[in-house]
Amino acid sequence: MFTAECPSCGAKVSLRASASTTAVCAFCKSTLVRRADALERIGVQGELLEDYARVQIGTGGTHEGRGFSVVGRIQLRDESGAWNEWYVLFEDGSTGWLSEASGQYALTFDRGKAPGVATFEALAPGRPVTIEGERWSVTDRRTARCTAAEGELPFPVDSRWEARVADLRRDDRLVTLDWSDGDPPTLYVGRAVALEALAPTLLRSLAVVEETAGALEGGLQSLACPSCGAPVRYVPKLAANVTCRQCKSELSGRSEGLVLEVERADRAERPTWLALGDAGERDGERWTVIGILARRAAEDPQEWTEYLLYSPKAGFRWIVHASGRFQWVEVLNEAPEVAGAGARVRGESYTRNDAYDSITTWVAGSFNWRPKVGDRAHVTEFVRGSGDGRRTLTLERSDTEATWSLAVDAPAGPLGAAFGKAAAPKATAAVAATDGPKRSVRDLAVIFTIVLGVLSLPALLFSDDDLIGPAIVAVIALWAPLRLERDEDD
Ligand SMILES: [Zn+2]
Ligand SMILES: [Zn+2]
Numbered sequence: 193m194f195t196a197e198c199p200s201c202g203a204k205v206s207l208r209a210s211a212s213t214t215a216v217c218a219f220c221k222s223t224l225v226r227r228a229d230a231l232e233r234i235g236v237q238g239e240l241l242e243d244y245a246r247v248q249i250g251t252g253g254t255h256e257g258r259g260f261s262v263v264g265r266i267q268l269r270d271e272s273g274a275w276n277e278w279y280v281l282f283e284d285g286s287t288g289w290l291s292e293a294s295g296q297y298a299l300t301f302d303r304g305k306a307p308g309v310a311t312f313e314a315l316a317p318g319r320p321v322t323i324e325g326e327r328w329s330v331t332d333r334r335t336a337r338c339t340a341a342e343g344e345l346p347f348p349v350d351s352r353w354e355a356r357v358a359d360l361r362r363d364d365r366l367v368t369l370d371w372s373d374g375d376p377p378t379l380y381v382g383r384a385v386a387l388e389a390l391a392p393t394l395l396r397s398l399a400v401v402e403e404t405a406g407a408l409e410g411g412l413q414s415l416a417c418p419s420c421g422a423p424v425r426y427v428p429k430l431a432a433n434v435t436c437r438q439c440k441s442e443l444s445g446r447s448e449g450l451v452l453e454v455e456r457a458d459r460a461e462r463p464t465w466l467a468l469g470d471a472g473e474r475d476g477e478r479w480t481v482i483g484i485l486a487r488r489a490a491e492d493p494q495e496w497t498e499y500l501l502y503s504p505k506a507g508f509r510w511i512v513h514a515s516g517r518f519q520w521v522e523v524l525n526e527a528p529e530v531a532g533a534g535a536r537v538r539g540e541s542y543t544r545n546d547a548y549d550s551i552t553t554w555v556a557g558s559f560n561w562r563p564k565v566g567d568r569a570h571v572t573e574f575v576r577g578s579g580d581g582r583r584t585l586t587l588e589r590s591d592t593e594a595t596w597s598l599a600v601d602a603p604a605g606p607l608g609a610a611f612g613k614a615a616a617p618k619a620t621a622a623v624a625a626t627d628g629p630k631r632s633v634r635d636l637a638v639i640f641t642i643v644l645g646v647l648s649l650p651a652l653l654f655s656d657d658d659l660i661g662p663a664i665v666a667v668i669a670l671w672a673p674l675r676l677e678r679d680e681d682d
Contacts, residue, residue: 193206193207193208194206194207194212194226195207196226196229196230196231197231198217198219198220198222198224198231198233199222199224199230199231199232199233200217200220200222200233201217201219201220201222203217203218203219203220205217205218205224205231206344207226207344208263208281208344209263209279209281209285209287209344209346210285211287211346212226212263212264212279212344212345212346213225213226213345213346213347213348214226214344214345214346214347214348214349215231215343215344215345216237216264216341216342216343216344216345218342220236221236221237222235222236222237223235223236223237223341223348223349223350225348234348235350237340237341237342237350238339238340238350238351239340240265240267240339240340240342241267241269241274241339241340243267243274243276244295244401244504245276245292245396245401246292246387246392246395246396246401247262247276247278247290247292247387247392247395247396248262248394248395248396249262249263249264249265249342249343250262250394251278251392251393251394251395252392252393252394253390253391253392253393254390254391255282255288255299255385255390258282258283258284259282259283260280260281260282260283260288261280261281262278262279262280262281262290262343263279263280263281263343263344264278264279264341264342264343264344264345265277265278265279265341265342265343266279266338266341266345266349267338267339267340267341268336268337268338268339268355269336269337269339270334270335270336270337271562273293273294273433273559273560273561273562274339275291275292275293275294276291276292276293277289277290277291277292278290278291278292279343279344279345279346280299286301287301287302287346288300288301288302288382289301289302289380289382290385294507294508294523294560295506295507295508296384296507296523296525297384297385297386297387297390297525298366298382298383298384298385298525299382299383299385299390300366300367300368300380300381300382301380301381301382302346302378302379302380303378303379303380303381304378304379305376305377305378305379306323306369306376306377306378306379307376308376309321309323309369309376309377309379310358310369310377311375312333312356312358312369312371312377315330315333315358315360315369316330316333316591317330317331317332317333317589317590317591317592317593317594318330318570318587318589318594321360323360323367323379326362327362328360328361328362328367329360329361329362329527329530329594330358330359330360330594331359331360331361331527331593331594331595331596332357332358332359332592332593332594333357333358333359333592333593334355334356334357334358334592335354335355335356336354336355336357337351337353337354337355338350338351338353338354338355339351347373353372354372355370355372356370356371356372357369357370357371357372361384361526361527362527362529363526363527363528363529364383364384364525364526365381365382365383365384366381366382366383366384367379367380367381367382368380368382384525384526386525398504398505401504415449415450416450417436417438417439417441417443417450418441418443418450418451418452419436419439419441419443419452419455419456420436420438420439420441422436422437422438422439424436424437424443424450425468425469425557426443426445426450426482426557426558433445433558433559433560433561433562433563434450434557434558434559435483435555435556435557435559435563436456436556437468437556437557439455439456440456440554440555440556440565441453441454441455441456442454442456442562442564445558462486462554464484464497464499465497465513465613466481466484466499466511466611466613467481468481468482468483468484468556468557469481470611470612471611472610472611472612473610474509474520474607474610475506477503477505477506478503479501479502479503479509480501480502480503481499481500481501481557482500482501482502482557482558482559483499483500483555483556483557483558483559483563484497484498484499484500484554484555484556484557485497485498485500485552485554485555485556485563486498486552486553486554486555487550487551487552487553488550488551488553489548489549489550489551490548490549490550490551490568491548492548494515495553495554496512496513496514496515497512497513497514498510498511498512498513499511499512499513500557500558500559500560508523508560509521509522510522510523510597511602511607512599516604517601518601518602518603518604518607519584519599519600519601519602520599520600520602520607521597521598521599522597522598522599523595523596523597524537524595524596524597524598526596527596528542528574528585528587528596530587534574535574535585535587537585537596537598540576541576542574542575542576542583542584542585543574543575543576544572544573544574545573545574545575545584546571546572546573547570547571547572547573548570548571549568549569549570549571550568550569550570550571550588551566551567551568552564552565552566552567552568553565567590568590569588569589569590570588570589570590571586571587571588571589572586572587572589573585573586574586574587579601580601580603581601582600582601583598583599583600583601584598584599584601585597585598585599586598586599
């Protein structure tokens, strides 16, 4: 272990891993680089974002029989969200990286430069690439910036540091190609892991995670939308990307409150089956609805609704509600194997069912990325089983990501009961939301027109001008708002 004084504040700073060249002073946040027996200050780190990380410096664990402890961290951010790369020191002196993103984990190991593998530009999500004789599928390609770092690291980073990385997957195995220090990329090889499988010690407590992520049990924090003034409920620090339910403006949750990013003025509020802040139990966890979006297939106006759920311990899940059917959805931390018209994951085969382009049509709440109205994804579905036991394996491809998710059909009754809803709605929530309120006004208008028509009939017959005028005015008054609503829709 190398120990020296911080040249800025005099605090004792240690480097435990022999591969470490850089340390961030825990007291003054100076970025320090090792030079022979001393540390040289090359800058100062920004503030780490408070996030929902379970891991922290000092967290221990075991991977494939080897003990490790977490000694450093780089916090990264791009337009889609923020995540952590934890620098891990094993008891045999070797090092690795534990990535923590949206409640999913992977451990990878530096395998050095990989000349001629691929170019960053060529790695389109969903595309197969051969590395060391094996076929891998690109799941992610992004350019991110370092928000801040802490602990010790094998290279210096600061806010100017840009990570250009692509992830490729094959089953639960993962390859990361990193162009951060130019071409050729550095190859990291490893696998997706479940946090519990690492037998972790000294995790941040769930109470602390919940506290920093916003008091979820007590509902979401509520602040006025800076664009339209409507109350916006969101999860501070957990999901920095927020969309106002009322005007659809895109907002950022920052320490100073909600900041307007993109202003919109579509004042179409829509009721949904579950509301932001609703919570329910499933699989032994308590889930809170933090985001809601509606989507439709490109060739079909029928919308469906998707609810993003969060649990501090288990991460994220989705409830998808389409045509009276509910699905409980988990985003996979592994890439199923696709062959011909089938796909295989966790030892089970699925049959290709459907493929279409989807368009996001409505967004509200907080997300772990920034969804927008008009977002397009290419969706391929594979199914297994039927009835209530039906499961759907879905691949969604956008320009930056290829995401696999596994959905189980969830009977409406128990699901509704779990979330405190007496009964699930019969129609698709999104469609009901579009038609419901209008239909009731329209029905009222039809009834009144008939009633007034009947009432004015004698007036017409008997030429009583005193009644015809008010009757016509009443009919116009009732139908006028419907006209207006239809015009707004166009
Ligand atoms: Zn210092
Ligand atoms: Zn607003």
